[in-house]
Amino acid sequence: MTGKLIETMRSQAGELGSPALDLDSIVHEGDRRTRRRRLAAVVVGVVGAVVLGGAAVRLVDPGDPEGQVADGTTLRPHPLSYATGSRIHVGDTDLDAGRPIRAYVETDAGYVFSSTDLGVYTLIDGETARVGTLTEPVADTPELVADGSRVGWLDADDLYTVRDLATGEVVETPANHDGGRASRISASMTALDGTTAYLFDGRGPLAWDLESGAVTPVVPADGRTVVDAENGVLLVEGAPSDAVITATGSVPVQIDDFANLSPDARYVTTSYHDTGFLIDAQTGERLPFDHGHDWAMGYQWLTDHTFAAMVFDHRGDGWGKPALLTCAAATGSCETTVRQLPAELGEFQLPIGVAFVTEG
Amino acid sequence: MKARDQSAFAEFAAGRAVALHRAAYLLVGDQQLAQDLVQEALIKTYVAWPRLRDPGNAEAYCRKAMTTTAITWFRRKGWRNERPAETVPDLGHEYDDASAQRVTLWQALLELPVRQRASLVLRFYEDLTEAQTADVMGCAVGTVKSQVSAALRKLRDRLGDDVELLSPDEMVGAQ
Numbered sequence A: 001m002t003g004k005l006i007e008t009m010r011s012q013a014g015e016l017g018s019p020a021l022d023l024d025s026i027v028h029e030g031d032r033r034t035r036r037r038r039l040a041a042v043v044v045g046v047v048g049a050v051v052l053g054g055a056a057v058r059l060v061d062p063g064d065p066e067g068q069v070a071d072g073t074t075l076r077p078h079p080l081s082y083a084t085g086s087r088i089h090v091g092d093t094d095l096d097a098g099r100p101i102r103a104y105v106e107t108d109a110g111y112v113f114s115s116t117d118l119g120v121y122t123l124i125d126g127e128t129a130r131v132g133t134l135t136e137p138v139a140d141t142p143e144l145v146a147d148g149s150r151v152g153w154l155d156a157d158d159l160y161t162v163r164d165l166a167t168g169e170v171v172e173t174p175a176n177h178d179g180g181r182a183s184r185i186s187a188s189m190t191a192l193d194g195t196t197a198y199l200f201d202g203r204g205p206l207a208w209d210l211e212s213g214a215v216t217p218v219v220p221a222d223g224r225t226v227v228d229a230e231n232g233v234l235l236v237e238g239a240p241s242d243a244v245i246t247a248t249g250s251v252p253v254q255i256d257d258f259a260n261l262s263p264d265a266r267y268v269t270t271s272y273h274d275t276g277f278l279i280d281a282q283t284g285e286r287l288p289f290d291h292g293h294d295w296a297m298g299y300q301w302l303t304d305h306t307f308a309a310m311v312f313d314h315r316g317d318g319w320g321k322p323a324l325l326t327c328a329a330a331t332g333s334c335e336t337t338v339r340q341l342p343a344e345l346g347e348f349q350l351p352i353g354v355a356f357v358t359e360g
Numbered sequence B: 001m002k003a004r005d006q007s008a009f010a011e012f013a014a015g016r017a018v019a020l021h022r023a024a025y026l027l028v029g030d031q032q033l034a035q036d037l038v039q040e041a042l043i044k045t046y047v048a049w050p051r052l053r054d055p056g057n058a059e060a061y062c063r064k065a066m067t068t069t070a071i072t073w074f075r076r077k078g079w080r081n082e083r084p085a086e087t088v089p090d091l092g093h094e095y096d097d098a099s100a101q102r103v104t105l106w107q108a109l110l111e112l113p114v115r116q117r118a119s120l121v122l123r124f125y126e127d128l129t130e131a132q133t134a135d136v137m138g139c140a141v142g143t144v145k146s147q148v149s150a151a152l153r154k155l156r157d158r159l160g161d162d163v164e165l166l167s168p169d170e171m172v173g174a175q
Helices: A004-014 A023-043 B005-030 B031-052 B055-077 B097-111 B114-125 B130-137 B143-161 B167-173
Strands: A082-086 A087-090 A091-098 A101-108 A110-114 A117-125 A128-135 A146-147 A150-155 A161-166 A170-174 A188-193 A195-200 A204-209 A215-217 A225-230 A233-237 A240-243 A251-255 A259-261 A266-272 A275-280 A295-301 A306-310 A323-326 A334-340
Touching: A004 B005, A004 B097, A004 B114, A004 B143, A023 B005, A023 B031, A101 A150, A101 A188, A110 B005, A117 A150, A128 A150, A128 A161, A150 A188, A161 A188, A161 A195, A170 A323, A195 B097, A195 B130, A204 A225, A225 A259, A233 A259, A251 A266, A259 A295, A266 A295, A306 B097, A323 B097, B005 B055, B005 B097, B005 B114, B055 B130, B055 B167, B097 B114, B114 B130, B114 B143
Parallel strands: A146 A188, A188 A225
Antiparallel strands: A082 A087, A087 A091, A101 A110, A110 A117, A117 A128, A146 A150, A150 A161, A161 A170, A188 A195, A195 A204, A204 A215, A225 A233, A233 A240, A240 A251, A259 A266, A266 A275, A295 A306, A306 A323, A323 A334
């Protein structure tokens, strides 16, 4: 004899058939997480940072003027940096944030970081100030995005928030979790470009005009996420591994999960099948990327034509210590800037707004 | 993952999809969300596949991933007591006391805190022992006992003592 509880559960569950599973998507996402784990694993145990004398802050091509790009932001060169614990290392300088740094980004007006308490903090002229609270972030998704002097994130109570560090202006708009599948676990701000923030939630990929407050769907509508946006050009992920750049029509590119447009949207750094590439955003053509290491990926644009790359080399059965390079897009040539990163997992972050942690 | 392992995983996913979907639906009370939950649990299982070795381990791992993910989702978004039934059954002329009881009981189940609901699903729908349930939920056996007890008490408060939630045999297992 069966009681009402089991009878009811069986009755309710019994009405369901096979779910519409997307096996390709499962494998793609599983492979992506596996790669991140592997990458995270290779940096475990690395200790001691050796910054090459004189090179660390001499990253800016003197020929790159500080000018204005079409998205309205200044094109101010960023020095290469990385964070360990509560400190941001910029060349020979250590900036003390006063709190553990979970993820961070650079803006023209200072640094913004999330901490272990999920607070969002600015670090400007040595002063740390709390400016918000993250909605509990999902692994591998951007927690902070930045462009010019602005920074954006999904604040507590599911409010998309953008703060201009230069003016102190803050604008907000609510996330929408009612639109469709997977929305409840993936609402995020994925890119920021001048006065437009790109969002993803139950409504799909969206563009939020920070000046008018209007939130509109991103075209192409079947795109899943705006991976990056610069100078009015979007890099939109469609099917797994396939993305398009909306510069001149739709330029197809293949990416694993991370891609970064240069500030003038002329180049893209990305990886595909665990190999780093530099791509011409106008044509989709792969350009020379002579890093000289076994694994490399460009992760941040320091100027319009200069990007930072993280590299590893095989050592016996595993990997050696990670290093940071500075590379010129025009030639594809690179020079070592940080020879060894202190890389105990969770103590090492790069300014990409994503927390570099193991999969839970 | 090697091609033969991918093939084995695909076979596992296809073979267990219906059962996983049904259990997921009982955990979250929404078909679309249940699909998302199964998808997420299978992604985690895929990542762990090389070390799971046999289908039995994979099933246990997937069930655990699904349960803990559901609990996390509810905790993150504060869905507790905010999940309406996605559809109200059209009872029509077949409406009777038994049907009404099932509807009321289903609503009451959905209104339970997620850990209490999970403990009932694992103990009585999946037919796991208290120790197995504790392992899946990542808690102590005593916690499972208290969660089940609290959940049954709430259901009885809602439906009244006349409704036999568990048969005598099932009740023995629940003691």
